Amino acid sequence: MVSIQAIRGMPDVLPDACNLRAQLLRAASEIIESYGFREISLPLLEKTELFARSIGEVTDIVEKEMYTFDDRNGESMTLRPEATAGVVRAVVQHSLAHGGAQKLWLAGPMFRYERPQKGRYRQFNQINVEAFGLAGPDIDVELIAIGARLWKRLGVSHALTLELNSLGDGEGRQRHRAALVEYLRGHADVLDADATRRLESNPLRVLDSKNPDMQAMLAGAPQLPDFWDAESREHFETLTARLDALGIAWTLNPRLVRGLDYYSRTVFEWTTTELGAQNAVCSGGRYDGLVEQIGGKPTPAVGFAIGVERLVALMEAAGAAPEPVADVFLAALGGAAEAQAPVLAEQLRDALPGLRLLVNAGGGSFKAQLKRADRSGAQFALVLGDAEVESGTVQVKPLRVREDQQAVAQAALADFIRKQWSAAPAS
Numbered sequence: 001m002v003s004i005q006a007i008r009g010m011p012d013v014l015p016d017a018c019n020l021r022a023q024l025l026r027a028a029s030e031i032i033e034s035y036g037f038r039e040i041s042l043p044l045l046e047k048t049e050l051f052a053r054s055i056g057e058v059t060d061i062v063e064k065e066m067y068t069f070d071d072r073n074g075e076s077m078t079l080r081p082e083a084t085a086g087v088v089r090a091v092v093q094h095s096l097a098h099g100g101a102q103k104l105w106l107a108g109p110m111f112r113y114e115r116p117q118k119g120r121y122r123q124f125n126q127i128n129v130e131a132f133g134l135a136g137p138d139i140d141v142e143l144i145a146i147g148a149r150l151w152k153r154l155g156v157s158h159a160l161t162l163e164l165n166s167l168g169d170g171e172g173r174q175r176h177r178a179a180l181v182e183y184l185r186g187h188a189d190v191l192d193a194d195a196t197r198r199l200e201s202n203p204l205r206v207l208d209s210k211n212p213d214m215q216a217m218l219a220g221a222p223q224l225p226d227f228w229d230a231e232s233r234e235h236f237e238t239l240t241a242r243l244d245a246l247g248i249a250w251t252l253n254p255r256l257v258r259g260l261d262y263y264s265r266t267v268f269e270w271t272t273t274e275l276g277a278q279n280a281v282c283s284g285g286r287y288d289g290l291v292e293q294i295g296g297k298p299t300p301a302v303g304f305a306i307g308v309e310r311l312v313a314l315m316e317a318a319g320a321a322p323e324p325v326a327d328v329f330l331a332a333l334g335g336a337a338e339a340q341a342p343v344l345a346e347q348l349r350d351a352l353p354g355l356r357l358l359v360n361a362g363g364g365s366f367k368a369q370l371k372r373a374d375r376s377g378a379q380f381a382l383v384l385g386d387a388e389v390e391s392g393t394v395q396v397k398p399l400r401v402r403e404d405q406q407a408v409a410q411a412a413l414a415d416f417i418r419k420q421w422s423a424a425p426a427s
């Protein structure tokens, strides 16, 4: 029979990659929570209307990337293509921002019907950080600092550049729009089909185009910073001064607009040159109007999303390795030893929570078991034969350094391992 393959663009994440992702998630949750953010968990499915209303009808995501279907009741549902819309929906539904600021984060899969390629999938993962009720720019600075701290922890700072812009606000944004439409009309011959269609309905999106044939034309388009109002300029200048004080390097990208409609003022992207065309690893910005648009009270908000697969690819490029399966491997041979092995193992687990202890299963000679021990990546093997059972000891055999094995009393084994374990280089 023909075997069944996974859906295109929805890759299985095998254990090595899963482990790198887990390392990333551990570091991210620890850092994000150290800034006072709390985790929230939301459904993968939302009513289609939520995304149309928040992301914007005339955007890549809503026009061509959503997994939308009618459920059995004929109601239109969509697998979330991004997280902010759902977070805002939940904040409004549960009045989460009424008592003051609300700092939330979440991690999980997103779904977009895109052309699958390296770094671009149809199911991919994001880590999202969102702050409500704070007008900034202090909180904008904090979000960027969280990213910078995480890149440092993961050893990928060298590969990432922070690009900043402000979309401005109110009247200035309107004037920019008018100037942009006029400019684009004057270059109608260069516009591709998407751009032509968006010229009237959503001209800002044209700036976001990745079409190489339009880049030269777009380089000459009216730039947002020339249209900033006084408050937007001040917001941007305070933000960048504080980034400077933190030693976080940034560059102004006057053409950065982000692909979703809901942004206002601050927008930013952490980009890399190491992943080919898929250069955005983390993107975010301010969306002061969205909560009201979704039916809540006016609430300033700002957030960002990390593309987990792209960040894992950067970690791999920087030499990050999956953690070994085991710290310690327990080998046992002979009736009495094999009977005692699980008891000893459970005692060690009681004494040393978090120790990765792999107990031999499936029998085999000591030689075969020690081969498995080596493959497991363990620092050392505990060897238990009937003679050791008799004497109440275990032979401890170092696997990664040239040292002799030694007999250790079973009663002292947990202490012995604790010392060796904490001496092992942290992974």
Ligand code: ATP
Pocket: 082, 112, 114, 119, 120, 121, 122, 123, 124, 125, 126, 258, 259, 278, 279, 280, 281, 282, 283, 284, 305, 306, 307, 308, 309, 310
């Ligand atoms: P891109 O410009 O690469 O299409 P985007 O602007 O659509 O990205 P966002 O909607 O801002 O991306 O999503 C935040 C982050 O999620 C991106 O910076 C990127 O790292 C990641 N991301 C977006 N789409 C995908 C995808 N299809 N596969 C993997 N990661 C993705």
Ligand code: MG
Pocket: 060, 259
């Ligand atoms: Mg995209």
